[in-house]
Amino acid sequence: MIYYIARRLAVAVPTLLVLIIVSYVLMYTAPGGPFDTERTLPPEVMANLQRKYGLDEPLVVQIWRYVVSIVTEFDFGPSFQYTDQTVNDVIRQGFPVTLTYGAWAFVVAVLAGVSLGIAAAISHNSLLDYLCVGISIGAQVLPNFVLAPLLTLVFTLWLAWLPGGGWQGGHWSYVILPVIALSTSFMASIARMTRSSMLEALNADFIRTARAKGLPMRQIVVRHALKPTMLPVISYLGPTFVGMITGSVVIDVFFATGGIGQFFVNSALNRDYPVIMGITILAGALTIAFNLAVDLLYAWLDPRIRY
Amino acid sequence: MRASKLRAMFMAMAAVTLAGSFSPAWSADVHPVTGEALSDDQTFTYRLLDQFPTLDPQLNQDVSGFHVIRDLFEGLLSQDTEGNLVPGVATHFAASDNNTTYTFILRKDARWSNGDPVTAHDFVYAWRRAVDPVTASPYGWYLELTQIVNAADILAGDREPAELGVRAVDDHTLEVRLFAPLPYFPAMTTYATLFPTHRVTVETHGAKWTAPGNMVSNGAYVLTDLVLNEYHRRVKNPAYWDSDNVIIEEVTGLVINDDNQALTRYRAGELDHLQPLPAGQFPALREEMPDEATSVPRLCSYYYAINHSESGHPALKDVRVRRALSMAIDRDVIVERLLKGGQWPAYNFTHLKTAGFVMPEIAYATLSQAERDDEARGLMEASAIEDLTLRLIYNTSESHKQIATVISQMWKQKLGVTTELANFEWKTYLNIMDNQEFDLARSGWCGDYNEASTFLDLLTTTHGANRGKYSNLEVDELMSASKTVGDPGAIYAEVEQILAEDMAIIPIYHYANTFLLSSDMRGWPYDNVENNWYSKNLYRVAD
Numbered sequence A: 001m002i003y004y005i006a007r008r009l010a011v012a013v014p015t016l017l018v019l020i021i022v023s024y025v026l027m028y029t030a031p032g033g034p035f036d037t038e039r040t041l042p043p044e045v046m047a048n049l050q051r052k053y054g055l056d057e058p059l060v061v062q063i064w065r066y067v068v069s070i071v072t073e074f075d076f077g078p079s080f081q082y083t084d085q086t087v088n089d090v091i092r093q094g095f096p097v098t099l100t101y102g103a104w105a106f107v108v109a110v111l112a113g114v115s116l117g118i119a120a121a122i123s124h125n126s127l128l129d130y131l132c133v134g135i136s137i138g139a140q141v142l143p144n145f146v147l148a149p150l151l152t153l154v155f156t157l158w159l160a161w162l163p164g165g166g167w168q169g170g171h172w173s174y175v176i177l178p179v180i181a182l183s184t185s186f187m188a189s190i191a192r193m194t195r196s197s198m199l200e201a202l203n204a205d206f207i208r209t210a211r212a213k214g215l216p217m218r219q220i221v222v223r224h225a226l227k228p229t230m231l232p233v234i235s236y237l238g239p240t241f242v243g244m245i246t247g248s249v250v251i252d253v254f255f256a257t258g259g260i261g262q263f264f265v266n267s268a269l270n271r272d273y274p275v276i277m278g279i280t281i282l283a284g285a286l287t288i289a290f291n292l293a294v295d296l297l298y299a300w301l302d303p304r305i306r307y
Numbered sequence B: 001m002r003a004s005k006l007r008a009m010f011m012a013m014a015a016v017t018l019a020g021s022f023s024p025a026w027s028a029d030v031h032p033v034t035g036e037a038l039s040d041d042q043t044f045t046y047r048l049l050d051q052f053p054t055l056d057p058q059l060n061q062d063v064s065g066f067h068v069i070r071d072l073f074e075g076l077l078s079q080d081t082e083g084n085l086v087p088g089v090a091t092h093f094a095a096s097d098n099n100t101t102y103t104f105i106l107r108k109d110a111r112w113s114n115g116d117p118v119t120a121h122d123f124v125y126a127w128r129r130a131v132d133p134v135t136a137s138p139y140g141w142y143l144e145l146t147q148i149v150n151a152a153d154i155l156a157g158d159r160e161p162a163e164l165g166v167r168a169v170d171d172h173t174l175e176v177r178l179f180a181p182l183p184y185f186p187a188m189t190t191y192a193t194l195f196p197t198h199r200v201t202v203e204t205h206g207a208k209w210t211a212p213g214n215m216v217s218n219g220a221y222v223l224t225d226l227v228l229n230e231y232h233r234r235v236k237n238p239a240y241w242d243s244d245n246v247i248i249e250e251v252t253g254l255v256i257n258d259d260n261q262a263l264t265r266y267r268a269g270e271l272d273h274l275q276p277l278p279a280g281q282f283p284a285l286r287e288e289m290p291d292e293a294t295s296v297p298r299l300c301s302y303y304y305a306i307n308h309s310e311s312g313h314p315a316l317k318d319v320r321v322r323r324a325l326s327m328a329i330d331r332d333v334i335v336e337r338l339l340k341g342g343q344w345p346a347y348n349f350t351h352l353k354t355a356g357f358v359m360p361e362i363a364y365a366t367l368s369q370a371e372r373d374d375e376a377r378g379l380m381e382a383s384a385i386e387d388l389t390l391r392l393i394y395n396t397s398e399s400h401k402q403i404a405t406v407i408s409q410m411w412k413q414k415l416g417v418t419t420e421l422a423n424f425e426w427k428t429y430l431n432i433m434d435n436q437e438f439d440l441a442r443s444g445w446c447g448d449y450n451e452a453s454t455f456l457d458l459l460t461t462t463h464g465a466n467r468g469k470y471s472n473l474e475v476d477e478l479m480s481a482s483k484t485v486g487d488p489g490a491i492y493a494e495v496e497q498i499l500a501e502d503m504a505i506i507p508i509y510h511y512a513n514t515f516l517l518s519s520d521m522r523g524w525p526y527d528n529v530e531n532n533w534y535s536k537n538l539y540r541v542a543d
Helices: A002-029 A043-052 A059-073 A087-122 A127-141 A144-158 A172-202 A205-212 A217-245 A249-255 A260-270 A273-301 B002-019 B063-072 B120-131 B141-145 B151-155 B199-210 B259-267 B282-288 B319-327 B331-339 B369-383 B398-415 B426-434 B453-459 B473-482 B489-502
Strands: B043-048 B077-079 B085-087 B090-096 B101-106 B166-170 B173-177 B221-227 B231-236 B250-255 B293-306 B389-395 B418-424 B440-446 B505-517
Touching: A002 A059, A002 A273, A043 B151, A087 A127, A087 A172, A087 A217, A087 A260, A087 A273, A127 A172, A144 A172, A144 A249, A144 B259, A172 A217, A172 A249, A205 A217, A217 A273, A249 A260, A260 A273, A260 B426, B043 B259, B063 B221, B063 B231, B063 B250, B085 B090, B120 B141, B120 B151, B120 B166, B120 B173, B120 B199, B141 B151, B282 B293, B319 B369, B319 B398, B319 B505, B331 B398, B331 B505, B369 B398, B389 B398, B389 B426, B398 B418, B398 B440, B418 B426, B426 B440, B440 B505, B453 B473, B453 B489, B473 B489
Parallel strands: B043 B250, B389 B418, B389 B440
Antiparallel strands: B077 B085, B090 B101, B101 B173, B166 B173, B221 B231, B231 B250, B293 B440, B293 B505
């Protein structure tokens, strides 16, 4: 097991390196540069900017320098767009925001989704089943860019219960709406996945055996059916969790949270190379880490899996 | 009389603040000039569409950043609510040597927020910093534009920053030397690039000097909070020389990307000022909130650039085709049916509300649209060009798309010209424009200062934003001559006539800004066409 983890981590390093090189080259080849503006800058002004940020060097040298400064100093460079800030500043400020509402949304989505799915499966084809399926399909077809403005309309404008946006260091009143808006569609997916997976599990031979032995339904579900049910769900949850905590541009834009999702999109539009790279690497590293975590969870859930 | 009343008012306020609560005595207070009763609540919250990139005056190139910098720093001169020049750090100035030397006399009571006096040396330091290649300011060209001696050479690295043509004669006298006479130089000192910066602060903190807590500034407000893409806050600066006359205590800017979401939050009372408004909603909002919805002129022009370079469509080299295309556009439809925000149809380049600009009588502007259409058809026939297909590009935006679609329909119906529309996101779009890979390109230009040359210079051969590569020796010479004459008005009129005759660009409309402002806010500079608002001029009246 330890050997397995070590091997996976060793593979992660070249993976990240490839990610850095590919992203850097892609970004570099995108038309337009970070300092293009409405007015074409005089050549001397452009030259000074290129020199200041090392963009006058050949591409290979730029990438080498970039990697070296990350490895030796953990320095992801200055932001080209927000000239008073470094990439580390941007991530230090934006990541805790998305981590907070993303993690809460994840918890809500998993708890609500799994409960709905199980409830629907054990009362298959009953009114409760239809109700659960109805809720989850309703949540699915309401994308967050529709839900977010609706939530503000109701809770901010009509009821005046919650602020329509902002973060204020993560005060609870600012967290609620982003969490609802972000979790809903994930909750729906998890519910549908859990339901079909649970239905499959309940029809399996070992469950039939358990029933035949006269075990109560509750015990069958919790002790025997839940684990195999969760296997496909868990493999969905790993990347989903990373997606949620690295931010949603929709949530960041609608609720003005200052989260990292908006920086990601803006930096691409502004050709803010260091910020694009910084967030890409962050998301890449988290994806690798959580995929590993999911694989380890697998082994725990299914005794047949051994590493 | 007024001053003593004001002092009493602020002493009362200080006492109240010390006591930790507001007393009703404050609410009974009145504005020193107008006598209106002031509200207890002297805060102002406004919406920013995007996060400003920097608060460093020398690095700033952003409109929303400038709104903040104008509050935090004070330049030699400022603008009043109508856009006229008023004293800032300088109390007065004198021009000599045929407008090539300017001497500014600075007030002795100007202070930085840490108590240091603001001196001429602070301006010298800041201006040198703006052109220093090490600073690498994207707005370094602004100093080239001011014609300050040696600015261009220093930017190019050919001279030392110390050789810039600005000098502190003594602590309170600043002398500026220009290469060429520039009658509007004083107006240019109201822009951020020429604001002073506090040397010790910049040298101590490096790039972090603008962070709250580090920043030392000399304006009416100081920065207390800044969270990127969320909000920033500035509060009244007690060290400001005129702080006794500053009424708004606290200004908060909230970054809200989405127009509709911002409107909901305005309606919910979270904002006092909202701009821009969701597209096309101005008429309905004016109906609904007549006291709050306003449209004011804004010093920008919307036009289609024509590619005059080698890569442009050969048909566009024919002036008859250019004129036909321009005349076939029914600008009233665009302004009244699409934009609906008080914009003006444009038949020339310079915004009609530009200071000192007298609109010349442009021939095709005086015709009716039916007459223009007839003439357009005639010109197109005379050119004998058939099956013309042009590539019109615009940067991705709903409004640009609507306008382009409508215009391409007008051209199709009236002239039989086919238009291929292509949209690109901003940076790609700039790149395509820079490489002249278009026939026609959606363009806009906002004045850097309030004078017609800020527009007309753009169509001179060497200008950095002349992406259509229009080049007309006559225009170049006239614009060059305009810098040295006492009243360039006649020259501007002549240039506009040439541009219209030649149809160098296709003017479409002159901008207006539509916004919502809370009905208890006063002091908004409705008549300042550059929309430069200073929070120190605002106040909130009691209900």
